[in-house]
Amino acid sequence: MSELEARVLPEATLARLTQYLRALNTLEAQGRERTSSGVLAKEAGVNPSILRKDLSWLGSYGTRGVGYVVRELAEHISRTLGLNQDWKVAIVGAGNLGRALSGYAGFTSRGFNVKAILDVDPALIGDKVGELTVESIADLAQVVAREEINIAVLAVPGDAAQDLVYVLAENSVRSVLSFAPKPLKVPTGMNLRRVDLSTELQILAYLAVQG
Template sequence: MGAAQTAPGEPGPAGSAGRQLPAATVSRLTIYLRALTGMLADGVERVSSEALAEAAGVGSSNVRKDLSYLGSYGTRGVGYEVAHLSRNIAQALGLTHEWRVAIVGAGNLGRALAGYAGFESRGFDVVALLDADQMLIGSEVGWLRISDVADLEAVLARTRANMVVLALPSAVVQAMCDRVVAAGVRSILSFAPVVLQVPDNVTLRKVDMATELQILAYHAQRDQERDIAEGLPGA
């Protein structure tokens, strides 16, 4: 088995013509969709590529290139219809499907994820929260009652969960990942700072906050070094 993890440069979801989208494009599409959702809430009907680029914090050339993968081309002087473009992006990202999420691990992180209201507004329904701690099992987080992870397979089947989030310690996450895969779930998000082994037909994403902070520290150091070289005040 290999770790089938999507990474920069690897293909993402298929576009409108069935092609695979570049991973960088997929990442930006999620940002465009968030910006468009805000525009819809504000009653904005049309948006230019320049205005969308500014709202998303990317270059306008990136916007035009990314949206061309979806067959969406703005009209010169008119721009894009916000509602139509929002639907196209949501469809390309697979957000028109029913995504039912089970969270394994009801520690601080798991409970915070279970209570995050943004999932539902973006098309993800958190249907289960599981843990091995007998002191937690049966207690409630929002409307969810924490289930015993010993009953994982039955809970996944009963809730029809098709995505699983692993908010678990490194020592136990691989064994739990194996159970999730054996139960038929093919989309997994892990917060454990370890490389998980999954079959090729399973999509695994990993969120490693320590790694992200290290990358942030690198860029902060580079900025500081540049400020010192340029003799900027406070450097």
């Protein structure tokens, strides 16, 4: 049951790097050319110590006694995260959530382009969603090839999700973000991340009871 894959960056570091990037953009928008781990950490909502440790995975990009050059550091993190290339996203599932995600700003920024939206339901196929037209999941292979999809977002009910993971894998989609409430098995070589909204609510409920 090895999760395998020699991963260069620790998972936790990876998640924070995206926050630093956002914080650096904010600082740059404010006209700041340089920053320090203290300032940046505050903006990103973490402590300076872990920030420096995280950055040390990328090599030495700061100057002792001075700090970091905002643009330089942002560029370097971007490159590390693979954000200097274009990502083509397909949304699988054209229900409420799928439709909302297809237009969601967080999904259409920084190199992520939603290129297609698909569904199984014949009643939905042909519908316009923003600039896209809902296509059939039966045509997934063609859609993936045509749009050169490299990331899929699964916004379908739990039962359908597992099958779709395999279909996507067969069509060389190797990165999937799932909103299905169930844990999914993934073929080796596929990266899957889950966002589980009802789990989040349940955790809040517990914390509220404690509070």
